[in-house]
Amino acid sequence: MAGIWQELPRFLTWYNGIFLLNALLNTLLLSIIGCLAGGTIGLSLAIIRCARGRAMAVPRAFAWAFTEFFRRLPPLVVLMLAFFGASVARVDLTLFQVALIGLCLIATASLAEIVRGGIVSVHPNQWDSAAALNFGYLRCVLTVILPQAWRVIIPPAISFMLLFIKDTAFASQLGTLELTYAGKVLTTKGFSAALSYGTVLLLYFALSYALAGLGRRLETSIGIPADR
Amino acid sequence: MAFLQIADLSATYGRSPVLSGVSLAVEKGEVLSLIGPSGSGKSTLLRVLIGLLPPQAGSVTLAGQRVDYAVPAALRALRGRCAIVFQQYNLFQNMTVLNNVMVAPLKIKRRPRPEVEEEARALLGKVGLSAKLHAHPSELSGGQQQRVAIARALAVKPELLLLDEVTSALDPELVQEVLDIIRLLAQEHMTMIAVSHEMGFVREIATKVALMSEGTVVEIGTPAEIFDAPRSERARAFISKIIRAH
Ligand SMILES: Nc1ncnc2c1ncn2[C@@H]1O[C@H](COP(=O)(O)OP(=O)(O)O)[C@@H](O)[C@H]1O
Ligand SMILES: [Mg+2]
Numbered sequence: 001m002a003g004i005w006q007e008l009p010r011f012l013t014w015y016n017g018i019f020l021l022n023a024l025l026n027t028l029l030l031s032i033i034g035c036l037a038g039g040t041i042g043l044s045l046a047i048i049r050c051a052r053g054r055a056m057a058v059p060r061a062f063a064w065a066f067t068e069f070f071r072r073l074p075p076l077v078v079l080m081l082a083f084f085g086a087s088v089a090r091v092d093l094t095l096f097q098v099a100l101i102g103l104c105l106i107a108t109a110s111l112a113e114i115v116r117g118g119i120v121s122v123h124p125n126q127w128d129s130a131a132a133l134n135f136g137y138l139r140c141v142l143t144v145i146l147p148q149a150w151r152v153i154i155p156p157a158i159s160f161m162l163l164f165i166k167d168t169a170f171a172s173q174l175g176t177l178e179l180t181y182a183g184k185v186l187t188t189k190g191f192s193a194a195l196s197y198g199t200v201l202l203l204y205f206a207l208s209y210a211l212a213g214l215g216r217r218l219e220t221s222i223g224i225p226a227d228r
Numbered sequence: 229m230a231f232l233q234i235a236d237l238s239a240t241y242g243r244s245p246v247l248s249g250v251s252l253a254v255e256k257g258e259v260l261s262l263i264g265p266s267g268s269g270k271s272t273l274l275r276v277l278i279g280l281l282p283p284q285a286g287s288v289t290l291a292g293q294r295v296d297y298a299v300p301a302a303l304r305a306l307r308g309r310c311a312i313v314f315q316q317y318n319l320f321q322n323m324t325v326l327n328n329v330m331v332a333p334l335k336i337k338r339r340p341r342p343e344v345e346e347e348a349r350a351l352l353g354k355v356g357l358s359a360k361l362h363a364h365p366s367e368l369s370g371g372q373q374q375r376v377a378i379a380r381a382l383a384v385k386p387e388l389l390l391l392d393e394v395t396s397a398l399d400p401e402l403v404q405e406v407l408d409i410i411r412l413l414a415q416e417h418m419t420m421i422a423v424s425h426e427m428g429f430v431r432e433i434a435t436k437v438a439l440m441s442e443g444t445v446v447e448i449g450t451p452a453e454i455f456d457a458p459r460s461e462r463a464r465a466f467i468s469k470i471i472r473a474h
Pocket of ligand 2: 270271272392393
């Protein structure tokens, strides 16, 4: 501990502060964009996957394959696939963008599965009633099924999102500046691992804590009781 | 030709046949009561009629038009003229009573809100639920939910109303309030196919009774013919069973 106190004056510089802020911002960006893209695309995929009828067979198969594939791979492998995919396709992307795409794929697949679980949890007789009243598939999903599915979807979606913040650390493997990468850089600059990673740990914790608070507010706003 | 003509209708769940060669005719203003043992295919017949299960063979003709269940536009047209009330009410759990009744006329038929709301309030008044407009289904008794389900079905102004054992999930003391409404509809000459084992009630309102067994109609006639002088052995056995139960 005494070592950390001695390091501290040298550590607390404007330069390091801005460096860490930058890293925090990138972690936040990766998390938020990943969740937003994953939430919207995942929702769409789940809706496609639950559709019935021969006309939807191909989109349904695609949604199924996409979800199962990216949900089962380790996050790091998905990021590597995104990296090699981008270089094979010769698209010119920054490492940050490549990492972001990989993370969006992961979030999309996981959230699609969570939404699907919510959709199938709604009693099948709700579909019958809607169909008999001439509701089309999409209208039934949007006005009858999803409003009943939210309370099943939201809690696991929020816990996924909180865990997903940790997945963004894999972006460091692609050399993207985010919190984990910042910790690595600080140790190579000669700061102790305890101080460098301790700071990073605190920042992760603060981020996750703030987002968890947001999540709880969302849960109570849709009528899910707070912890019992 | 009758208003609703069902000819040689067959249907299967997966591989197992559930309906085989059902033929029935219902005239405008008639009330056809379907009776028969559990598992004889009564619910399935109603599900096929409203297009929830595609028929395997046979034909359904409504108001002179043969219904092609494989064509979405034909299915929509059919559902514009028929409505169904389920045994388990199946109200939309996320909507208030009033919205359950308004949603189809408003969102599907795209009629103006003031008009739809006025009709919905009148219908809910008719079924005795004016005090519960803003309640959610989970806050209502079974009988109240079933009355909302009837109002919801009537809101699309059906020419044919299908009723699937609408009182059999209800506590005995709640049965009458639902039967009263159906009796009222019969007096207004609503064309109905009602699956029901309430014998006294069937005798009172049905113009015709069809007895189903193992996926086919085994006997059809007036309530008096079916209940007092059943011809087939299967009909006799079933009738004596429900008489004993009452
Ligand atoms: N969803 C289903 N899947 C498979 N078989 C079913 C299903 N629903 C009903 N059946 C079968 O179809 C037959 C007729 O059922 P149903 O129409 O519900 O009879 P009823 O309404 O006369 O009691 C029964 O043998 C039942 O087991
Ligand atoms: Mg039944």
